[in-house]
Amino acid sequence: MNLRCHLLIALALGSATHAQTIQRNLPYAEPVHERRVLDVYSPKDAKNLPVVFWIHGGGWQAGDKSDVKLKPQFFMEKGFVFVSTNYRLLPGVDMRTLIRDVAKSFRWVQDHITEYGGDPKRVLVGGHSAGAQLAALICTDDRYLKAEGIPFDVLVGCVPVDGDTYDVPAIIETAETRLRVHQLPPRINGHREKFGNTPENHKDFSAVTHIAKGKGIPPFLILYVASHPDTSAQALRLGAVLKNSGIPAKILGGKDTSHVKLNDDLGLPDDPATKALLEFVTPVVTK
Numbered sequence: 001m002n003l004r005c006h007l008l009i010a011l012a013l014g015s016a017t018h019a020q021t022i023q024r025n026l027p028y029a030e031p032v033h034e035r036r037v038l039d040v041y042s043p044k045d046a047k048n049l050p051v052v053f054w055i056h057g058g059g060w061q062a063g064d065k066s067d068v069k070l071k072p073q074f075f076m077e078k079g080f081v082f083v084s085t086n087y088r089l090l091p092g093v094d095m096r097t098l099i100r101d102v103a104k105s106f107r108w109v110q111d112h113i114t115e116y117g118g119d120p121k122r123v124l125v126g127g128h129s130a131g132a133q134l135a136a137l138i139c140t141d142d143r144y145l146k147a148e149g150i151p152f153d154v155l156v157g158c159v160p161v162d163g164d165t166y167d168v169p170a171i172i173e174t175a176e177t178r179l180r181v182h183q184l185p186p187r188i189n190g191h192r193e194k195f196g197n198t199p200e201n202h203k204d205f206s207a208v209t210h211i212a213k214g215k216g217i218p219p220f221l222i223l224y225v226a227s228h229p230d231t232s233a234q235a236l237r238l239g240a241v242l243k244n245s246g247i248p249a250k251i252l253g254g255k256d257t258s259h260v261k262l263n264d265d266l267g268l269p270d271d272p273a274t275k276a277l278l279e280f281v282t283p284v285v286t287k
């Protein structure tokens with residue numbers, strides 16, 4: 001077993017000794033569904049703490065709220081309440097319904113997080129992979145939160161981690177060009193199909209489409225794998241559109257990492273992405 005594995009185990013075991021409260025599988029919407037549930041991690045005696053709202057990845061077809069590794073403990077130690085949500089998946093529901101599930105989960109946070117020591121007016125949204133797309137969209141396309149009666153001013157930041165679909169038409173064109181040039185067969189159930197097979201849908205589900213001045217879009221920290229051409233291009237594209245609209249955005253490409261490792265390492269001491277995350281969230285705690 002390598003040193004990193006030992007450290008992960010030690011941190012996981014050590015976290016059990018920290019005073020905290022974990023509430024799992026709390027239903028957030030009617031009708032009750034096994035995927036419409038969330039987990040809440042609170043430091044002991046939490047009161048009026050900022051909240052992290054985390055959205056898991058898995059290609060919109062898989063994944064689970066339990067896949068958070070060190071993030072709950074990291075954020076609790078920094079003075080946050082941590083929420084990790086599930087949502088219904090493709091193909092059981094369409095993309096728009098899936099996103100609305102995330103918004104309804106956010107509505108639950110607004111209504112109930114004070115019971116767990118959180119401040120519903122200070123919420124940081126984050127997510128990995130597919131969850132990065134969902135986080136970025138929820139924080140730029142205000143229609144989803146508005147439908148739940150939630151203004152953008154409760155958002156204090158957004159941290160999408162290694163997403164490749166902030167600009168859906170661009171990733172579709174990139175992937176299909178690559179296949180065509182190399183004379184490979186088209187993908188079955190790729191991004192074109194997942195996002196609804198029309199140009200209008202592809203544009204509408206892209207965070208870059210909805211970025212504009214004066215909407216109350218929060219600051220972004222965009223983390224990505226520097227060696228991955230698709231997530232790199234998408235991160236730089238998202239960051240450029242945000243900055244052109246006057247919205248603060250920091251972009252960090254992780255070196256010597258991977259799509260999974262970048263996410264799993266968040267919370268590790270001396271991890272560059274974790275250091276950037278800490279720098280990003282510190283003003284939220286002191287706000």
